[in-house]
């Protein structure tokens with residue numbers, strides 16, 4: 001039996017009755033765009049996060065773009081982020097007309113290193129996009145302090161950290177705005193594309209809510225040039241159903257991560273979690289010097305794994321024009337060569353997890 005990296009079918013099967021009913025109801029309501037279904041999800045998600053407002057949007061990439069743009073990021077600005085993230089983080093910055101500037105990471109946790117971040121600040125820096133990678137919180141206190149001193153906007157890319165916390169504070173509520181993706185594989189995932197922006201700033205929420213729907217203030221009046229980046233009502237309904245389960249899923253992820261930690265200690269580099277982070281484990285990522293050989297071995301054993309991410313953004317052809325050379329982000333580049341994401345999803349069984357551990361142990365033994 002193959003063990004996948006993520007099992008979206010098992011996730012669906014676990015709540016199939018509820019989901020099928022919710023879909024049927026939505027189809028019967030014939031309300032597919034905006035309306036009460038989207039508003040209900042926005043209220044529930046804001047309450048779950050503990051933010052004053054949530055605005056449903058089409059996907060996580062648009063969440064970051066709309067948030068950055070509403071915070072004033074535009075042509076000529078620099079925005080500091082990391083290169084070990086999904087390309088969407090940087091794309092959203094580029095789409096605002098700004099330039100992404102990559103800071104190196106704390107190698108233990110794989111999130112942005114505040115000291116390196118500060119070294120990259122220039123008079124043109126407008127904002128910081130913190131990526132809580134794999135679900136591990138960035139070290140927000142020093143980041144907020146740098147932002148305060150240098151007058152920068154802090155935007156949180158929360159695509160991987162639903163339910164994660166920093167010193168007890170829910171991720172997404174610490175900076176000016178938090179940007180979530182509900183891509184199907186995420187901790188809270190739709191059955192298609194979806195996303196949300198959360199903030200305590202009502203004016204900012206209103207601006208984003210308007211922009212995502214053609215800048216409209218009424219059916220036929222637009223106050224600004226917007227776009228169509230709305231959250232689909234069917235996905236909103238599905239997400240409202242799934243939201244009631246997400247705390248249990250996060251607990252399951254954390255239990256599985258703890259079992260991996262215990263079983264894999266001494267075999268591969270297991271994830272370090274700072275004591276200030278409540279880690280929801282979107283990904284369980286180990287480090288191995290012979291990563292590619294380990295991945296090949298696991299794949300041959302029928303175990304799906306992933307690399308998040310094999311090509312840092314400064315080495316992507318899409319960002320070659322930035323002229324950031326190999327060697328300029330040494331910790332990011334080393335991580336890209338060594339990280340390996342293991343199967344982790346709430347329905348992963350003990351037996352499946354034992355097979356993953358056994359296959360890794362076998363690889364380590366064979367390597368001597």
Ligand SMILES: *Cc1c(COP(=O)(O)O)cnc(C)c1O
Pocket residue numbers: 059060061062085086088089131157159160181182183193194195
């Ligand atoms: C998934 C992801 C995104 C993009 O989200 P989409 O919903 O796929 O557009 C952005 N940033 C990070 C860190 C992600 O993991």
